[in-house]
Amino acid sequence: MQYFKKLVGDRIYLSPRNASNEEIEKFTEWMNDFQVTNYTGSSEQITTLIGEKEYLENSVRNTNDRNFNIITLNNKLIGTIGLENFNWIERSAVLGIFIGDKDYIGHGYGTEAVRLVLEYGFKYLNLHSIRLEVLEINERAHKCYLKCGFKDTGKNREEIFLNGKYYDKLHMDILENEFDGDYIRNKNIK
16 A cells, blocks of 8 residues: 655654555545443444445545545554535534554554644644544543643533443633644654
8 A cells, every 4th residue: 555654753654645555445444343432432333345335435536625545654443534514714624533443542643643633734734723522432442632722612512322321522722822742753744
């Protein structure tokens, strides 16, 4: 599989999605794994190769979104991250991320990917605000977002039904003046 080093960090780089057969198979595997999807709130979905292919091809064609694969420096696909739902008048977008490879969960790869995307969003796309939603049960992700500078802004109570229980959906955001980071290693301008 060929990846492109758009945003390079210390241990990973972010490559634009390609919707290759390898990606389609890997994402379909991850989206059907409860250990990966329980924390995204999408465990009830059944993802097929055809459905995932259509989804990934549409995301590649949508030039308004900025979706990336998360790749280790030794070229292993471990997840995905992106900015979507841009509002150019408000200069805002929504961040989404998941690490699908369970061997890389909880080791800081998500934090590094979030920081790369925040720098890209604020310093290259001129965004003012980046927001996200996270399930209250996903404490690891919530801590990651707080570590990256996000603030809690509210919640929808008992909005997600998962494994026989209802969970709150937390809302978070970060403003451009709250982000101070220099994480992209392959830029020329310092």
